[in-house]
Amino acid sequence: MPINADYSGPADLPEIIPVFPLSGALLLPRGQMPLNIFEPRYLEMVDDALRDGHRLIGMIQPDDVHSRDKDKPSLYKVGCVGRITQLAEAGDGRYILELTGVARFKILEEKSVLTPYRQCRVDYFAFIDDFTARRGEDDVDRQALLNVLTDFLKANELKVDWEGIENAPNEALVNALAMMSPYGPAEKQALLEAPNLKTRAEILIAVTEMDLAKKRTSGDPPLQ
Numbered sequence: 001m002p003i004n005a006d007y008s009g010p011a012d013l014p015e016i017i018p019v020f021p022l023s024g025a026l027l028l029p030r031g032q033m034p035l036n037i038f039e040p041r042y043l044e045m046v047d048d049a050l051r052d053g054h055r056l057i058g059m060i061q062p063d064d065v066h067s068r069d070k071d072k073p074s075l076y077k078v079g080c081v082g083r084i085t086q087l088a089e090a091g092d093g094r095y096i097l098e099l100t101g102v103a104r105f106k107i108l109e110e111k112s113v114l115t116p117y118r119q120c121r122v123d124y125f126a127f128i129d130d131f132t133a134r135r136g137e138d139d140v141d142r143q144a145l146l147n148v149l150t151d152f153l154k155a156n157e158l159k160v161d162w163e164g165i166e167n168a169p170n171e172a173l174v175n176a177l178a179m180m181s182p183y184g185p186a187e188k189q190a191l192l193e194a195p196n197l198k199t200r201a202e203i204l205i206a207v208t209e210m211d212l213a214k215k216r217t218s219g220d221p222p223l224q
Helices: 040-051 125-131 142-155 162-167 170-180 185-193 197-218
Strands: 016-021 032-037 056-060 078-089 095-110 118-123
Touching (some): 032 040, 040 078, 040 095, 056 095, 095 125, 142 170, 142 197, 185 197
Antiparallel strands (some): 032 095, 056 078, 078 095
């Protein structure tokens, strides 16, 4: 496997991948996710991913609502596989790494394995459009997204790099805002499973508008 891999379709990805359950974590195709790895089982997972050459890890959320075993929670059926594109040793046994999203996947079955981390057989074909960069971004209502972002920033007294936002393509903008959004696991899963970029932007707008309306009418803090 070359250091700089090019994934043109599902056939370029392994059928069985290690999965990293992490509540509230949202990775999307071509998005970047920083991770601080310190648990021994996940340190071993990273070592194995580097050793086998694929450098791939599947990010997925635990489905706490349907979980009975806290040590091995149920998983949502859809996640996103990412490739380790940056890695540093912290000097205290931790790995600081960055995953770059490749494509979403659907879990077909969890494998019985001897590794301390979990592995699943997955299918990518339901998300074949993920392999085409910027697909469907012309359908995104960019102005509506920027309007609700402006309202959110004002309500929370936050500042952003507007020049960077204005220069970002629609795919990068929608996915970055979705990944950074402060919402809970259910909202993050809805954003992940959106069938296309247009729908993901619409979900993000709707959730943010509900958050802002709740904050204005009740004084409650934003969704977490």
